[in-house]
Amino acid sequence: MRASEWYYAEGMIMDWYGDRRDGRLIDGHPDSADYLLLMNANRSPDAQVTVTFFYEEEDPREWHTAVPARHCVQIPLHEIDQSILQWNKHYGVRVRSDVPILAQETRGEYEPGDPATNAMTTVWLQPGPLGDESKDVSYVDGIILADPDHPLLESEWISILNPGDMEAHCDIIFYFMDLDREPAHMAVTVSPQRVKVIKLDDVGLLGKGTVQTGATVFYSVRIRSDVPIVAEEVRRAYARPNPITRSMFAAGAVPYEWED
Amino acid sequence: MYTQWYFTECYREGEIEDWVTGERVTPFNTFRWYVLILNLDEEKEADLDFTFYYEDQCPAKASYKLAAGRQGVVYLGPDSANKPDVPLDKRFGMGIQSSAPIIVQCTQGDYIHGSPVTNNMVTNMFLPGPLGDRHKVWHYIDSIVLRNPSPLEEREWITLLNPNQERAQVTLTFLPGGMMQHSTAEVRMADPTEKPFEVKLEVEAERIRQVRLHEDITQVQPNHHYAVRIETDVPITAQATRRIFERGNYAFSRSMAVLDCIPTGKLET
DSSP: OOOSEEEEEEEOOOSEESSSSOOEESTTOOSEEEEEEEEEOSSSOOEEEEEEEEESSSOOEEEEEEEOTTEEEEEEGGGSOTTTSOTTSOEEEEEEESSOOEEEEEEEEOOTTOOSOSEEEEEEOEESSOOGGGGEEEEEEEEEOOOTTSSEEEEEEEEEEEOSSSOEEEEEEEEESSTTOOOEEEEEEEOTTEEEEEEGGGOTTTTHHHHHHTOOEEEEEEEEESSOOEEEEEEEEEETTOOSOOEEEEEEOEETTOOO | OOSEEEEEEEOOOOOEEOTTTOOEEOOOEEEEEEEEEEEOOSSSOEEEEEEEEBSSSOOEEEEEEEOTTOEEEEEOSTTOSSOOSSOOSSOEEEEEEESSOEEEEEEEEEEETTOOSOSEEEEEEOEESSOOGGGGEEEEEEEEOBOSSSSEEEEEEEEEEEOSSSOEEEEEEEEEEEEEETTTTEEEESOTTOOOEEEEEEEOTTEEEEEETTTTOTTSOTTOEEEEEEEESSOOEEEEEEEEEETTBOSSOSEEEEEEOEEOOOOOO
8 A cells, every 4th residue: 555645534623512512612722632643654755745624614724744754643633723724613634745655543532621531533544546436435334323311322424525626416325224214315515625514413314203203223324426535424422411522433434346 | 345354353351450559450341342234235135154253262153144235233242132152251353254245344332331321432344355465564553552640541452363274473563653743843752762663473373362562562662652563474454452541540441442454565665
């Protein structure tokens, strides 16, 4: 694997706590951290790296760094100037280097004032350049927990990053565990050089009716797009009614017809 | 599309060292594992043959069927209705052979006794097989053991799955890393004099092996960041796991992450 371009679709530096609807500020300090790990395995030269942050509603912003040869570097993204990486906004990331590197991302979320990581997840970035395989991606573990009175509350998001210059027209297909349910489709458009975040709790075809019937919905997701995209699943668990993330995971969607 | 998939380690916690008192303690988390499978064939049912791999015993087998074009789950928790008749009270890896193309994901959760709320949660895609030369060199680049007076403790281990009929000879190479300082745009190494180092080990045929960075490898320095290269003579799978404790509180962990390794082949130029 010798890639000099890497992507992930969902990051967020939060300086409020809550289930992302609360919005209260805690002294302006982030209660989440996002670390980008880069490794330059080459004996020379140093890798000159450009990191591009893509947002939902604003133009992308770039940040530059270097990774010494035969070194790995941990970059705390939450310490980058907020004029480049804005807090409390979803972002997707592209890493471009002038030599092949490896790229991994690890993030944590915290209770306010507590340095012990309360929730943590890590993903490998998806290697580029993005081709046809990135027009059809999927992940398997989707769930809508139905019981509104249960102590466990889970929320789930899909983030779709379109780093290209043309609109991405996506068909999101939900495959259900329930043998009586046929796959359901949802059409989504992602603007060029933007990320789109969908909170699946709010997707009516998945959850709203089933909450009323008290049935948990298990599903898998396939996203077909007319241009290459990068997609990522994020799930957070809460102990109702505490709005602080108790645990979380993220998983990059993989090509549906996965080829090495 | 793939019909063969691997997962290196479903984790189960045993004794750990209390880093305040030095005593051995056992956190009381309950573990649950969910193997989520999507049958990509929309016309044929999939026959799924699971192989469970262990540290200290021969592999065990189980079989399932999955309807065409559907998602299915094999729940491996203590109260599972479709739990296979295999040991689940210790760490294990998995291989799946399917008669139809599938995609597989594993989600693991742990729970504090009596609580229905997921205390820790991780998910990873299975790795598609068959394993080949590319699976003889693996990397992960976010490795750290945090052990200092602060409340945040991080323990980490690497697990290797050798599904072959022959023993695997493994070399782990630790490449010291550093933290980017935004104010100066420089990389600050924990110890600028620290050099890369190697550790050699074996993994028996059809076994998994766990290597604890915080106890088993003396060269790994606490609070130093590393990238890790894993090279073997036969194709294997590899996974790293990090577990977070609040210093002095070992009744349960605060969070965990599976630091998936990726098969890279040789990178150096």
